[in-house]
Amino acid sequence: MRFMSRLNQDVVWRYGPDYHARSRVSSGAFASILPVISGERALEIEQRLADLLDVEVDQLRDYLAGNIGASTARKTGFRFVRGTHGGQYVRDREGTDIVRAGVSVP
Numbered sequence: 001m002r003f004m005s006r007l008n009q010d011v012v013w014r015y016g017p018d019y020h021a022r023s024r025v026s027s028g029a030f031a032s033i034l035p036v037i038s039g040e041r042a043l044e045i046e047q048r049l050a051d052l053l054d055v056e057v058d059q060l061r062d063y064l065a066g067n068i069g070a071s072t073a074r075k076t077g078f079r080f081v082r083g084t085h086g087g088q089y090v091r092d093r094e095g096t097d098i099v100r101a102g103v104s105v106p
């Protein structure tokens with residue numbers, strides 16, 4: 001049996017044995033570890049979500065990206081705690097800080 005790394009075993013288990021053949025680019029490198037939807041499909045999804053929520057697509061994009069102009073009265077459940085070399089978000093029922101997209105929280 002051919003050697004497979006743990007990551008490759010995981011990918012084959014999740015997406016099927018022919019996943020790597022489908023995701024190669026001309027150079028032979030992997031195009032992506034995870035499947036990616038097309039731009040047209042993304043636009044269709046955005047439009048349908050915006051219609052369901054009765055908002056504009058631009059407003060939906062801003063919300064999903066975390067671009068929210070929240071007041072200090074709006075509770076988010078998180079507070080940013082500053083340290084000597086940065087900071088982290090902690091859960092706080094009275095917290096009003098907005099966790100940016102891509103930031104992991106405890």
